[in-house]
Amino acid sequence: MSKNCAVLDSSIGKKVIMAITGALLFGFLLSHLAGNFLMFCGAEAYNNYSHALVSNPLIYVAEFFLAAVFLGHIINGIILTVRNKKARPVEYAMTQSLGEKSIASQTMIWSGLIVFYFLVIHLVTFKFGTDVSPASADGVRDIYSLVVARFSEKIYSIFYIMCMIMLGFHLSHAIQSLFRTLGLSQPKYLAIIKVLSILTGIGIAAGYCIFPIYFGFIK
Numbered sequence: 001m002s003k004n005c006a007v008l009d010s011s012i013g014k015k016v017i018m019a020i021t022g023a024l025l026f027g028f029l030l031s032h033l034a035g036n037f038l039m040f041c042g043a044e045a046y047n048n049y050s051h052a053l054v055s056n057p058l059i060y061v062a063e064f065f066l067a068a069v070f071l072g073h074i075i076n077g078i079i080l081t082v083r084n085k086k087a088r089p090v091e092y093a094m095t096q097s098l099g100e101k102s103i104a105s106q107t108m109i110w111s112g113l114i115v116f117y118f119l120v121i122h123l124v125t126f127k128f129g130t131d132v133s134p135a136s137a138d139g140v141r142d143i144y145s146l147v148v149a150r151f152s153e154k155i156y157s158i159f160y161i162m163c164m165i166m167l168g169f170h171l172s173h174a175i176q177s178l179f180r181t182l183g184l185s186q187p188k189y190l191a192i193i194k195v196l197s198i199l200t201g202i203g204i205a206a207g208y209c210i211f212p213i214y215f216g217f218i219k
């Protein structure tokens, strides 16, 4: 194995890959959420925004990059979890009794896999789903009506909300872990980083939940 590959295969290398891919995914989450808010500006604004995105030739590069980042994060996350389990099959009694590890930190693989499952359903529903009304003459998909139709099915909205809570749970530990991996968490800032991480998780989950709550239960 070359020196570079050995670094990437080490647990530290894999943690750094998790941190970089996680940060990129977080950036994607923020921009996607900002775009979703155009739903409140009406069908035309949202459909035009979505059309501008998908008709840009660079979209193929962006989608390929995003898929690679997701896969890198997921595969590394699974490898790291399996390695950690093999290295320490039983938690130290001391750590358990002190309650040092939060539930979120111990269930990262499960919250992550639920987010991954959600992603597949999300793509099948919206990206590859059958539209509820035809595209306009100039080929603009009526994605707005598709989103409203899906969210008006309460069961779909509840599933969506539960998955977003899982995403928030994942992020509530992920952000603090990211700071630690990148060596940005000095002991005196640990408490504030922890609080910010939890608030970010809650904020992202709440932001994404606004849509199923509004279109599923209020409108």
Ligand code: HEM
Residues within 6 Å of the ligand: 015, 018, 019, 020, 021, 022, 023, 025, 026, 029, 073, 074, 075, 077, 078, 080, 081, 108, 109, 111, 112, 113, 115, 116, 170, 173, 174, 175, 177, 178, 179, 181, 182
């Ligand atoms: C948009 C969705 C996601 C975002 C924004 C995200 C973000 C992050 C971040 C920032 C970290 C901290 C990395 C570090 O320790 O420095 C992390 C950790 C982790 N993520 Fe994700 N993640 C997402 C989806 C997923 C998915 C789909 C999986 C599926 C397996 C996953 C599995 C994990 C695992 C297992 C860890 C802990 C790694 C470890 O410290 O041992 N994540 N995530």
